Amino acid sequence: MSDTFFGRAVKVLMVSAEYAPLAKAGGLADAVAGLAAALVKRGHDVRVLLPAYAPGLPTGWSRGAAAVANASVFVEASAGRPGPRVYQLDAPEIGAGGAVYAGDDRDAARFAKLCFAALDLPDAIGWRPDIVHCHDWHAALVPALLRTAEAPPSLAGARTVLTLHNVGYQGVFPESVLVQNGLGRLGALVADEDRADGAVVFLKIGIRAADRLTTVSPTYAREIRTPEHGMGLDALLRRRSADLVGILNGVDYGTWSPETDPFLEHHYGRAAPAGKALVKRALCARLALENDAPVVGAVSRLVEQKGIDLLIAAMPALLDSTAARFALLGSGDTPLEEALTALARRHPARVAFHRGYDEALAHLILAGSDLIVVPSRYEPCGLTQLYALRYGTIPVVRATGGLADTVVHFDPASGTGNGSVFEHADAQGLIWGLTTALGWHADAALRRRLIDNAMQADFSWDRQAPEYEKVYAELVGAAPPSDGGTARS
Ligand code: ADP
Numbered sequence: 001m002s003d004t005f006f007g008r009a010v011k012v013l014m015v016s017a018e019y020a021p022l023a024k025a026g027g028l029a030d031a032v033a034g035l036a037a038a039l040v041k042r043g044h045d046v047r048v049l050l051p052a053y054a055p056g057l058p059t060g061w062s063r064g065a066a067a068v069a070n071a072s073v074f075v076e077a078s079a080g081r082p083g084p085r086v087y088q089l090d091a092p093e094i095g096a097g098g099a100v101y102a103g104d105d106r107d108a109a110r111f112a113k114l115c116f117a118a119l120d121l122p123d124a125i126g127w128r129p130d131i132v133h134c135h136d137w138h139a140a141l142v143p144a145l146l147r148t149a150e151a152p153p154s155l156a157g158a159r160t161v162l163t164l165h166n167v168g169y170q171g172v173f174p175e176s177v178l179v180q181n182g183l184g185r186l187g188a189l190v191a192d193e194d195r196a197d198g199a200v201v202f203l204k205i206g207i208r209a210a211d212r213l214t215t216v217s218p219t220y221a222r223e224i225r226t227p228e229h230g231m232g233l234d235a236l237l238r239r240r241s242a243d244l245v246g247i248l249n250g251v252d253y254g255t256w257s258p259e260t261d262p263f264l265e266h267h268y269g270r271a272a273p274a275g276k277a278l279v280k281r282a283l284c285a286r287l288a289l290e291n292d293a294p295v296v297g298a299v300s301r302l303v304e305q306k307g308i309d310l311l312i313a314a315m316p317a318l319l320d321s322t323a324a325r326f327a328l329l330g331s332g333d334t335p336l337e338e339a340l341t342a343l344a345r346r347h348p349a350r351v352a353f354h355r356g357y358d359e360a361l362a363h364l365i366l367a368g369s370d371l372i373v374v375p376s377r378y379e380p381c382g383l384t385q386l387y388a389l390r391y392g393t394i395p396v397v398r399a400t401g402g403l404a405d406t407v408v409h410f411d412p413a414s415g416t417g418n419g420s421v422f423e424h425a426d427a428q429g430l431i432w433g434l435t436t437a438l439g440w441h442a443d444a445a446l447r448r449r450l451i452d453n454a455m456q457a458d459f460s461w462d463r464q465a466p467e468y469e470k471v472y473a474e475l476v477g478a479a480p481p482s483d484g485g486t487a488r489s
Pocket residue numbers: 025026027028030299300301329330331356357358359362381382383384385
């Protein structure tokens with residue numbers, strides 16, 4: 001172990017709906033996998049529990065031993081390389097045709113099952129965690145269940161952390177789901193003020209019960225305590241301010257690096273960035289875009305949060321007043337998918353839209369584009385701008401959440417900054433941010449400087465994991481060394 005955790009290793013059980021690459025719908029999968037791997041690298045014993053949504057495993061993964069406890073069946077999955085031990089909950093109630101989320105009340109039962117299984121797992125595998133680290137509303141009932149009389153003795157001393165990856169998703173269900181899913185015992189933990197309209201909010205239950213709360217950027221940690229971004233949780237989160245910390249997500253550069261990316265045919269790096277042009281050519285060929293102008297990419301879930309409607313609204317003006325090409329990938333809300341499809345049909349040589357989820361194309365767009373646009377209305381951390389930076393693809397982002405924490409508006413005079421940051425969540429704001437970046441791109445010297453600044457980015461998990469260690473240390477009572485920093489060994 002290169003760094004010690006205030007002198008001791010901890011045992012951490014992570015509970016999550018997503019874990020890359022076994023089950024991924026968005027950044028949650030990457031964040032949990034990256035954090036778990038970084039903690040293992042630092043010497044901790046990390047186990048991850050997630051549901052098995054479909055029978056198959058990705059290439060390179062194999063199924064190992066199975067353990068059974070009460071009604072839960074756990075299958076150990078392994079990629080044959082160092083990393084956390086991963087357990088998938090194999091339960092008939094969970095499968096939703098392979099989808100991570102059913103998107104309706106069935107998810108209450110599916111993720112309640114995951115939470116109960118988290119209580120069973122330690123006994124089933126003969127292992128006692130110090131920390132149960134729960135991610136998002138899907139795992140948020142665990143801290144509450146551990147406060148009930150039925151918590152298993154093996155978890156008696158365990159402390160809980162709940163990470164809020166996006167408070168826009170809270171797990172809101174009719175209160176009847178508690179009794180239907182054997183969660184009646186949680187009734188006492190649902191505060192009166194949360195019962196208003198017969199609904200129960202899984203995330204609120206977790207926020208009240210967890211020992212510590214974290215979220216995925218310092219700015220988002222502040223924003224969610226305001227009525228504007230708190231999505232109704234701000235008052236509760238303000239009350240828990242002393243226990244809430246914002247820790248920026250990291251990047252797994254083993255997966256997201258232009259030097260080694262297995263999804264790319266051509267590789268390049270900061271010392272020799274010229275290879276990026278070959279990736280751009282491959283991208284344009286794949287999407288049948290003309291390769292004679294800057295390419296603006298976007299890889300996003302197509303939901304209101306992501307502000308893709310702003311891009312759609314800005315598109316006629318951008319197509320009129322700039323030469324930019326657009327390489328767009330995403331799926332989600334039907335009106336957004338239809339509007340992007342129509343734009344691509346109308347401007348086939350300039351706008352390409354691939355509807356769906358495509359990991360290989362996501363890598364190609366993030367590496368091969370000149371600019372990446374992330375016009376989010378809110379963004380807890382955001383990963384695509386972090387990936388883009390490493391590939392020398394300049395992010396054009398709205399000043400919110402983790403985007404504001406990671407992208408610094410470029411100053412041509414001093415040569416500092418790594419992207420273009422706009423304030424207003426409207427088409428005009430986005431047009432300003434994008435045309436400003438296109439202006440820099442047109443100047444070869446500024447472009448080189450900006451690309452070099454971007455590629456210096458180091459948001460690796462190795463830098464972020466110690467922040468989680470500090471949270472764990474406070475909970476398990478480990479004393480920090482006298483200089484207050486993480487001890488080196
Ligand atoms: P969120 O978690 O809110 O979706 P993030 O920026 O944190 O946003 O993470 C998004 C992750 O999902 C990135 O790894 C991105 O590349 C990936 N992603 C989003 N949409 C797609 C898609 N249609 N195809 C492939 N990957 C996608």
